[in-house]
Amino acid sequence: MKFAHLFARTAAPIAALVVAGLTATACAPESSDNSGGKDEKSGTLRVWLFQEVTNAPKEKVVDSVVTAFEKAHEGTEVDVQYIPVETRAEKIKAAFNDPESAPDLIEYGNTDTAGYVKDGGLADVTEEFTDWSESKDTDPTAKQSVTVDGKIYGAPYFVGVRALYYRTDVFEELGLGVPRTQDELIGTARKIRQAKPELYGLAVGGAYTYGAMPFIWANGGEIAEGKGGSYASTIDSAQARKGIKAYTSLFGDDNCPAAKCAGMGGNDTVTAFASGKAGMAIGGDFSHAAIEAGKVKGKYAVVPLPGVESGDIAPAFAGGNNLGVLNSTSHRTLAVDLMEQLASKRTQGALFDAMGFLPTFTDVRQDVAKREPFVEPFVKTLGAGAKFVPASPAWSQIDASLVLPTMFQEIVSGRKDVEAASADAAKKMNTAFSSAG
Amino acid sequence: MSRMTNRPLPDSVPSPGGGRTPKEPAGPAAAPAPVPAGLPGAAPGPVPGPASPASPAATAVRPAAGPGPVGSPSSGAARRGTRPGRGGPGRRSPLARGGWTPWLYLAPALVVIGGLLVYPVYQLGLISFLEYTQAQVSGGQPTTFQGLGNYAALFRDEQFWQVLLATVVFAAACVVSTLAVGCALAVLLTRVRAVPRLALMLAALGAWATPAVTGSTVWLLLFDPDFGPVNRVLGLGDHSWTYDRYSAFALVLLEVVWCSFPFVMVTVYAGIRAVPSEVLEAASLDGASQWRIWRSVLAPMLRPILVVVTIQSVIWDFKVFTQIYVMTNGGGIAGQNLVLNVYAYQKAFASSQYSLGSAIGVVMLLILLAVTLVYLRLLRRQGEEL
Amino acid sequence: MSSVTSGHSVPAATSPETRNSVRPPGSAKNPVRRSVRNLVRRSVRRPWRLAAEVSALLIAAVVAFPLYWMVLSAFKPAGEIESTRPRPWTLSPTLDSFRRVFEQQEFGRYFLNSLVVAVSVVVASALVAFLAATAVTRFRFRFRTTLLIMFLIAQMVPIEALTIPLFFQMRDLGQLNTLGALILPHIAFSLPFAIWMLRGFVKAVPEALEEAAYIDGASRTRFLWQILFPLVLPGLVATSVFSFISAWNDFLFAKSFIISDTSQSTLPMALLVFYKPDDPDWGGVMAGSTVMTIPVLIFFVLVQRRLVSGLGGAVKD
Structure with a gap:
């Protein structure tokens, strides 16, 4: 029998079998095995860090740590990738879904800790962290941000806290004083815009959740209140609404035109300030490098963001990033070691010099505050009491589904009023809280 | 086409295969038997032995294709050739029944389509009935059957209905504009001489060839509030096109029409060219207007083509993803420019509600299926033979 | 279905009649049909055809414009792209942008x-x-x-x-x-x-x-x-x-x-x-x-x- 003919006879049944085989195994897609299991002592370590507005100095610090690490561990290679903050949710989710292509070590925002732990993505490193000699100097708030149910899921990388950047030259030219209350802040912003229509008075963004939060907190509002682990949103409370009103009043032709500012996020406002397009901006200690590299170098100063009453400091968001080892890693020992190297006192000191990232070790922080006076307003802000987002696994989801940015954007674009928009946001948050259990 | 069957065949018919046993008349199974070189993908080129007479047959076809030595049959004869093999002597091909052979030919296609299209569709449906979020995916929690729970949640979601409405209206606007522009320009192409025709054709091909991502960024630059030429020319200052919901949709629509009208134009143009010129001539001599000729003569004759391009446009425009994602930065201010595809993507990959995303996918699938059924009915009514 | 085998790929150079006739691409396939078409063309009144051709050229320009702007902007120096007075030409084309793309x-x-x-x-x-x-x-x-x-x-x-x-x-x-x-x-x-x-x-x-x-x-x-x-x-x-x-x-x-x-x-x-x-x-x-x-x-x-x-x-x- 000729081959072609034989093939003809068999091919179709085989095809049918293949198709049948595919469908026979068809239950839900399997869950990925995230346990990792192996603990290899050589090979390639994949690391994901966040891409900053000005990334080069960060890369330099990281590269030197990595080079030393590779030298110390023969046969080990470290592949560092910088991923954009905006799409981190998709990327990291995808990594949890596919251990094969997942990194071993990631940088993550401290607001995501609870969510990632619930997703089973982060490895419990309580033992290693406690044994680590440097960890005893870790600032308790920072340590709290890597802790879920008493277990530790990473090492704090830096503290992020935001304050008010303003242009000294513009203030001097217009004879403006540094605002001491929230109302003064809004008034000053409008004055700047009026006198210099090419500038935003205070650069704000509809998607800049952590810049808006201090306004809500300063007015006595809260995002959500929790009892015994279950949360209920209070974003539609009277106080919170007052804060939302104050923040959204900054969008308009008299300060930051909605057409441009509604879509902006935190990085955008910093970029605007750095390129000299804004009189003021709410920026973090971590934005320092980007602003220094911009056009406004030497023409700006930083003060704590004012609260409602004169002399108050608006509670800032206790942000910051951590480093964590993924559950799925097959190089656990190496990854934890690299995590400690990247989060060490020395590296944090170097990162501060390069990027302005505030160290998470109390002693290192004191050191740098002495060296660099610009840190003072941030340390002051921290001292006045910083706040945190609800420590619920649902927060990751609320954050990723843009509940708060949508609320601000709806108000700013005039589609809904403050009452309706905040009520909707509260509803969405409650759904998320209840589904996350 | 019928002309090619006349000449080359008699030449090759009398060669019974180099003295071997004459071939049985039909036997599909027997046909390959006497031929030694019968493996799929055999190298082209004359193979020694009984198969070689086939080569002249193959080459004989080619000159016949062009306006060559076969003579110049009337256009009528050429047209009749569109249904080949039917008026010819071999009314019913003896090879029509091939036993397993058609399935052999179909096997690769069926495996690929079954494994990578049918199976995912099945999975999509399945996931839409499960509780399937990040915790289930990474194995933290067991997957549970939700029944229609996801659909209930989806249908209660006010935003879903908004997005659905926006998708349908947006797709409809895109289809209508694309067809109108495409058809108008196709008619225009037949009215002009070679140089303008070539210019328009090349420009359209350029737009067609532009990848969606590229097209989106280019149009964004054209309409950029600060650096774009459009606002300068129109004197709009720094008007932002992507801020308002409708102007953002309009901008995306312009881009979509720009990159999809060429398909309509080229296809319809090819269709018009195939319309017998006597018909056009007669209409033209009667003094009918362009619109009249299109309505009463061309459109009816082009109906099959128009149905195809309409359906294709519906499918493409309903599924627009890249343009919306890039041009409105993932769905616009407060999600005002979301369409179903982007909405499903955000639900699944940003909020990791995979089951809700899948439910949206199923809704899309059902809508397009409905369109397909309409299409099939139209084809059937035209007496199209499948 | 004659179009399938209308064989633009086959130059048919062997046939003297095709060699001599200079045809615009895609014109009618045989002389009879072509002359008929010309007849139709001739009967379209001149001003109309002129208008049609002018608009065809204009539309071609509009359709091609985004592509032109893309290529132009790729060659413009950075200062000219980010200018609030964009010009449809550049006097100092540069490969900087390409270099940046390929290096970065x-x-x-x-x-x-x-x-x-x-x-x-x-x-x-x-x-x-x-x-x-x-x-x-x-x-x-x-x-x-x-x-x-x-x-x-x-x-x-x-x-x-x-x-x-x-x-x-x-x-x-x-x-x-x-x-x-x-x-x-x-x-x-x-x-x-x-x-x-x-x-x-x-x-x-x-x-x-x-x-x-x-x-x-x-x-x-x-x-x-x-x-x-x-x-x-x-x-x-x-x-x-x-x-x-x-x-x-x-x-x-x-x-x-x-x-x-x-x-x-x-x-x-x-x-x-x-x-x-x-x-x-x-x-x-x-x-x-x-x-x-x-x-x-x-x-x-x-x-x-x-x-x-x-x-x-x-x-x-």
């Missing part, structure tokens, strides 16, 4: 990746679709009509909706982060349309030819690849345009399936690195766009004529 990113590599994906999809789907189209047009067998309808329905499946299950499927096949995750689904998605479109071309080849080939002793395989395949080639080219575009343009799958390994990235993803909504590097974006568009453009211009006749042929039948 492994753009060459992404280009190659895209090319690998697109070419694999085109070749594989063309061959598979050719076989399948032959099966459904040249054989009668059970479920033939059912299959055809299924192909038609499959063509309507929105591939974007399948991203979720495909993601998990590719993960289970270990294809995430590889080009295979882009190639495999695109083959599957371009097949139904390709089969449907090729059907007309295969049908157009007379069955008598097939019979004759068999009588001459050709095997079925030989007929398939040496007679049928070359005849259907124009149709395959027209079909491959669609699979090429869908694979080359792919954005969603690349975004979803190439998770971490940037060395496997394709052009659309790489391009967006320069497009940050807050502060886009327009020069980089436009240079990258130009690089990404040119291959498709070349492909289109090469197959242009076949495309016209191919589309006409495919949908007519």
Whole structure:
């Protein structure tokens, strides 16, 4: 029998079998095995860090740590990738879904800790962290941000806290004083815009959740209140609404035109300030490098963001990033070691010099505050009491589904009023809280 | 086409295969038997032995294709050739029944389509009935059957209905504009001489060839509030096109029409060219207007083509993803420019509600299926033979 | 279906009458018809034709303008792009943007990746679709009509909706982060349309030819690849345009399936690195766009004529 003919006879049944085989195994897609299991002592370590507005100095610090690490561990290679903050949710989710292509070590925002732990993505490193000699100097708030149910899921990388950047030259030219209350802040912003229509008075963004939060907190509002682990949103409370009103009043032709500012996020406002397009901006200690590299170098100063009453400091968001080892890693020992190297006192000191990232070790922080006076307003802000987002696994989801940015954007674009928009946001948050259990 | 069957065949018919046993008349199974070189993908080129007479047959076809030595049959004869093999002597091909052979030919296609299209569709449906979020995916929690729970949640979601409405209206606007522009320009192409025709054709091909991502960024630059030429020319200052919901949709629509009208134009143009010129001539001599000729003569004759391009446009425009994602930065201010595809993507990959995303996918699938059924009915009514 | 074999590929230089006649591309196929058409043309009154031609040229300019602006911006120096008075020309063209694109990113590599994906999809789907189209047009067998309808329905499946299950499927096949995750689904998605479109071309080849080939002793395989395949080639080219575009343009799958390994990235993803909504590097974006568009453009211009006749042929039948 000729081959072609034989093939003809068999091919179709085989095809049918293949198709049948595919469908026979068809239950839900399997869950990925995230346990990792192996603990290899050589090979390639994949690391994901966040891409900053000005990334080069960060890369330099990281590269030197990595080079030393590779030298110390023969046969080990470290592949560092910088991923954009905006799409981190998709990327990291995808990594949890596919251990094969997942990194071993990631940088993550401290607001995501609870969510990632619930997703089973982060490895419990309580033992290693406690044994680590440097960890005893870790600032308790920072340590709290890597802790879920008493277990530790990473090492704090830096503290992020935001304050008010303003242009000294513009203030001097217009004879403006540094605002001491929230109302003064809004008034000053409008004055700047009026006198210099090419500038935003205070650069704000509809998607800049952590810049808006201090306004809500300063007015006595809260995002959500929790009892015994279950949360209920209070974003539609009277106080919170007052804060939302104050923040959204900054969008308009008299300060930051909605057409441009509604879509902006935190990085955008910093970029605007750095390129000299804004009189003021709410920026973090971590934005320092980007602003220094911009056009406004030497023409700006930083003060704590004012609260409602004169002399108050608006509670800032206790942000910051951590480093964590993924559950799925097959190089656990190496990854934890690299995590400690990247989060060490020395590296944090170097990162501060390069990027302005505030160290998470109390002693290192004191050191740098002495060296660099610009840190003072941030340390002051921290001292006045910083706040945190609800420590619920649902927060990751609320954050990723843009509940708060949508609320601000709806108000700013005039589609809904403050009452309706905040009520909707509260509803969405409650759904998320209840589904996350 | 019928002309090619006349000449080359008699030449090759009398060669019974180099003295071997004459071939049985039909036997599909027997046909390959006497031929030694019968493996799929055999190298082209004359193979020694009984198969070689086939080569002249193959080459004989080619000159016949062009306006060559076969003579110049009337256009009528050429047209009749569109249904080949039917008026010819071999009314019913003896090879029509091939036993397993058609399935052999179909096997690769069926495996690929079954494994990578049918199976995912099945999975999509399945996931839409499960509780399937990040915790289930990474194995933290067991997957549970939700029944229609996801659909209930989806249908209660006010935003879903908004997005659905926006998708349908947006797709409809895109289809209508694309067809109108495409058809108008196709008619225009037949009215002009070679140089303008070539210019328009090349420009359209350029737009067609532009990848969606590229097209989106280019149009964004054209309409950029600060650096774009459009606002300068129109004197709009720094008007932002992507801020308002409708102007953002309009901008995306312009881009979509720009990159999809060429398909309509080229296809319809090819269709018009195939319309017998006597018909056009007669209409033209009667003094009918362009619109009249299109309505009463061309459109009816082009109906099959128009149905195809309409359906294709519906499918493409309903599924627009890249343009919306890039041009409105993932769905616009407060999600005002979301369409179903982007909405499903955000639900699944940003909020990791995979089951809700899948439910949206199923809704899309059902809508397009409905369109397909309409299409099939139209084809059937035209007496199209499948 | 004369258009199928109208064989622009065959120069027919042997025939003296074709050699002498200078014809605009795509004009009527025989002298009789051509003269008829000219008659029609002549009867269109001159001012109207002039107006039509002027508007055709104007529209061509408008349609081409975005592409012109893309290439122009790619060559403009940074200061000129980010100017509030954009000019439609530049006096100091520079390659800076291209240099930045190729240095900052492994753009060459992404280009190659895209090319690998697109070419694999085109070749594989063309061959598979050719076989399948032959099966459904040249054989009668059970479920033939059912299959055809299924192909038609499959063509309507929105591939974007399948991203979720495909993601998990590719993960289970270990294809995430590889080009295979882009190639495999695109083959599957371009097949139904390709089969449907090729059907007309295969049908157009007379069955008598097939019979004759068999009588001459050709095997079925030989007929398939040496007679049928070359005849259907124009149709395959027209079909491959669609699979090429869908694979080359792919954005969603690349975004979803190439998770971490940037060395496997394709052009659309790489391009967006320069497009940050807050502060886009327009020069980089436009240079990258130009690089990404040119291959498709070349492909289109090469197959242009076949495309016209191919589309006409495919949908007519």
